[in-house]
Amino acid sequence: MKNLIILVFTVITMVSCLTASSSLTIEGTGDSQELLRELAKAYEKKYPNDFIIIPNSVGSSGGIKKLMASQCELSRVARPLNQKEEEKGLKNIIFGYSPIVFVINGDTKDTTLLEKNIIDIFQGDLTNWDEIANIGLTGKIYIVNREEGDSSRNVLDKNILDFKKIEKPAGTTAFYNQEAVRILTKNKNTIGYLAIVNTKNTNLKIVKFNGISPTLENIKNGKYKLVTPLGLVYKGKLNRLAKDFIIFLKSKEAKKIMYNYGVVSNL
Numbered sequence: 001m002k003n004l005i006i007l008v009f010t011v012i013t014m015v016s017c018l019t020a021s022s023s024l025t026i027e028g029t030g031d032s033q034e035l036l037r038e039l040a041k042a043y044e045k046k047y048p049n050d051f052i053i054i055p056n057s058v059g060s061s062g063g064i065k066k067l068m069a070s071q072c073e074l075s076r077v078a079r080p081l082n083q084k085e086e087e088k089g090l091k092n093i094i095f096g097y098s099p100i101v102f103v104i105n106g107d108t109k110d111t112t113l114l115e116k117n118i119i120d121i122f123q124g125d126l127t128n129w130d131e132i133a134n135i136g137l138t139g140k141i142y143i144v145n146r147e148e149g150d151s152s153r154n155v156l157d158k159n160i161l162d163f164k165k166i167e168k169p170a171g172t173t174a175f176y177n178q179e180a181v182r183i184l185t186k187n188k189n190t191i192g193y194l195a196i197v198n199t200k201n202t203n204l205k206i207v208k209f210n211g212i213s214p215t216l217e218n219i220k221n222g223k224y225k226l227v228t229p230l231g232l233v234y235k236g237k238l239n240r241l242a243k244d245f246i247i248f249l250k251s252k253e254a255k256k257i258m259y260n261y262g263v264v265s266n267l
Helices: 002-019 033-046 059-068 083-087 115-122 151-159 177-186 216-220 240-249 252-260
Strands: 022-028 050-053 074-077 090-105 142-146 172-174 190-195 227-235
Touching: 022 059, 022 240, 033 050, 033 240, 033 252, 050 240, 059 074, 059 227, 090 151, 090 177, 090 240, 115 142, 142 151, 142 177, 151 190, 151 227, 172 177, 177 190, 240 252
Parallel strands: 022 050, 022 074, 142 172, 142 190
Antiparallel strands: 074 227, 090 190, 090 227
């Protein structure tokens, strides 16, 4: 009888372990926030006892701080690691490449802007949409900028020489992606820039920068150069759930989701 009780207890314990739920928190940038939420949903559908938590953006650096403070298992970034971060033993798995796009809220007849147009707008020299005939908008240009050091702005500074030279950018500064999206989608005649992931299911029109669209083909062949890496950062050994989620990101299902969000898979 004693042996039978021990056997039953052992079986119950094993079943409980097999069915126990696990969670994985991924803090960080807003550039991959909505994409990872969609990927998390797909993963959880396959593995209902696992939960992937994607909190609102605290920025790439904010996510790394939380990782270092053991407040999350992975952090999401939209930039390479710097030397100090690498010296702390952090490792970055780049799972995709996302275009950074200029966007307009308005009923445009054309979405092509030249580099000169962009510079003139963001440094405050060009203030009215009527001055850009092909766009087809009228009235004042409202601008949403990002703070210095933001991953999206870093991409523009790196690839558009004169953009980096703008000492006092015009317009409102948004400090998080969700704030930028809220302002842009709420106000007509507004222009700003975001990771393409954040334009999904919005009323924002994506700009053809110098006539080049941010298509997957143009990203792959290097024609569209305003691109940022999307990574997952960790320290030490990955736990079971983190490993499984990264393996899932390599699947055809995950790559299809990335494709639908305009992101090129790197896995």
